[in-house]
Amino acid sequence: MFFILKSDISILEALGYSLLGIAIVFAALLLLMAIIKIQSALMSKGKEKKPAAAAAPAAAPAPAAPAQAKPAAPGSAGEIKLYDVPDKTAAMIMAIVADTLKKPLNELRFKSIKEVK
Amino acid sequence: MSSVIDILSNLWFDSGFSNLFTDWRSLVMIVVACGLLYLGIVKKFEPLLLVGIAFGTLLTNLPGAGLYHPELWDEVIAHTKGYGDVLREGGLLDILYIGVKAGIYPSLIFLGVGAMTDFGPLLSNPKSLLLGSAAQLGVYCAFILAILLGFTGNQAASIGIIGGADGPTAIFLTSKLAPELLGAIAIAAYSYMALIPLIQPPIMRALTTKKERETKMEQLRPVSKAEKIVFPIIVAIFVILLLPSTAPLIGCLMLGNLFRECGVTDRLSDTAQNALMNIVTIFLGVSVGATTVAARFLTFDTLKIVLLGLLAFCFSTVGGLLLGKVMYKVTKGKINPLIGSAGVSAVPMAARVSQVEGQKANPSNFLLMHAMGPNVAGVIGSAVAAGFLLALFG
Structure with missing residues (x-):
């Protein structure tokens, strides 16, 4: 038949390789997804700790809260x-x-x- | 008088014009080159690469020019000659082609791609990686179909990778596994990438309901600078340890991204994105075009590759969309399945198509940044797929 020609690997082998191939792509990217999630969780934990540590010494003097002036916006807001x-x-x-x-x-x-x- | 005639006659026989009509296939390839130039320049089909490829096709098929010698490369592949012989005996395009054969140009292109890519959308929504994996379905479907059509395992793997919709990866893998098909595969890959806005939308509309397409997605969380800096380092370590054959591509992609994100190598990032990328694009395009020598390109196999490439793109789009639909159901309508089709790399064209289709269904829908996640995940996915095929057949 026109379509079914002889290759050096059989169609069953090709199917097996394909299933294995797509499974490996999924497994690799799934693991990568897990790594990214762990990384972001660790980093957000680190972030939470930092402000808490910074807030502790500030709490000691407890000055009378002055009306806080709005900080000036930075000079540049990107390129146009x-x-x-x-x-x-x-x-x-x-x-x-x-x-x-x-x-x-x-x-x-x-x-x-x-x-x- | 007779000596003048002799000189003129020698000039004629030395010229390419005398040989132009001895092989009709060269003439056909010159017409094909002009057609590709038309597509690149007038229709703007991936012009940065297609114009170079088309001109390489033109140069290599001009009789007598002697810029590229496929028979010399046959001997290099058979290990009877080395790169030193190419430098001594080859033409200009033979010498430039060393960069393709050694896998230098695709890797350097990946360096530039890495420097241009913002992985932020992927980091803020890591589930995108799943869509990037599902959109590699076309690679394996085309691989099976190519085996059915009589291609060898190496050739079928090279044809299948067209479904990754990633030109440099396709060139990298083909130059290693089936260099005789490089011209046809590169042209098919880049042409279909340019045709993504025509290929994908009908499939997207056929496989999704209007309600699914209208889905608005929540705003992405902001990603810290530290996360962006750590990401390329982690990916390089993890993916290269898992599949060492991906080292040239993933290594360069992540190095380029680290240049971009680390904040202390702005000059290197700029060079990788612009000057280096442009120089390598010229070399890559022209030398890939040079492989389309008439006697080897004008075969029935080229037509099969063009057809299989189209099917590969379609199956990859289907794979991404189907997983997108599954995620839509699992998340109870929080994920718009249209972003699944962006998993076929082709950055950022495929993400733009998702955005356009999403907005057609719901004008207040902004899917671009959501689709960029699967889009850049597709780049990693296609490199992993190529690494697997290289490990299997290389």
């Missing part, structure tokens, strides 16, 4: 991609959005500005 939009226009658009949302410009993150033609 401009598609057919000049810098000046982009700056104007970002300023308008910040003003409309009543948020400081450096607390907003613009990913891209594209001119719709």
Whole structure:
């Protein structure tokens, strides 16, 4: 028949190799999944411990809680991609959005500005 | 006067034009090369690689150019000649091809891929790894079908890996197991990767219900910098110890990722992502294209490979989607099965397709970051599948 040609391995062998192959891929990635879960659990535990240790000495002086000023936002909030939009226009658009949302410009993150033609 | 005619006649017989019509297959391959250039340049099918491959195809099939000698490589494979002989006797493309045969280019491409990949979505949802495994189904289905069609075990393994939808892995494995099929397999792999937005959506719609496609997924948890730094180190140790044959690919992938994440090698990360990646892409594309010599490429086997490659992609998509459906049921509708199809590597094209299909079903659906998890898991999955096949047939 046209389709069934002679190969150096039989179809049964091929089936066996395939089952073994997919089982190995699953086993490898399952183990990797378990490792990632353990890693993230360990790291989140470490994180929880750190703030607890930092909070302990702070508790001792117990100063009168002053009205905490909001910390200034960092100067940069990522990079923006401009598609057919000049810098000046982009700056104007970002300023308008910040003003409309009543948020400081450096607390907003613009990913891209594209001119719709 | 007669000497002038002799000179002109010698010039004619030395030129490629005189030999161009002696073998019609060279002419066909020149047309094929132009067709591939059209697909790369006009249709933008994976242009960064396809343009190089197509031009390599053109150069190798121009009679008299002598840039690539398949018979020389036959002797290298038979161990009667070595790389030193290639350097002495070979043409430009023979010399560039050493990088493919030695597995250097695919590994360096993986270095760049690692430097460009954010494993954050995978770390925040490790279950994605299961979808990346299920989407390797096509590798083994195509392998069985290739055996049925009469290919040898080595050739069938190389054809099957097209289903991993990962070009460098396919080239790496084929150059080791069945170098005679390299051109056809590379062209099939990259062409189908470019066609993913056409191949996957009908399968996705056929295998999922509208309700499943509309599923909105919860926001991913933030991943700490430390987790991202430790991840490539752990994966390299674990996967390479498990399957040492994956060392070149996984080692380079994870080294590139460590450059990206560790925060102290920004210059190296930048070089791996841009300059190195671009240089290797040129060498890889042109030298893979060079293997499509007419006498060896224009065979019925090439047509079979093209068909099997398509089936491999389809089966891989089906595998990812079916496990996605199982996860949808198990999690009581928390996982959108559409992200399963992104398990076929092809980063980030397959994830984009999941996003587009998800948004078609529910315009407020944003699946891209969720689909990136299975997508990058597919890269690891296809490298593991290739490592298994290499250990079996290498």
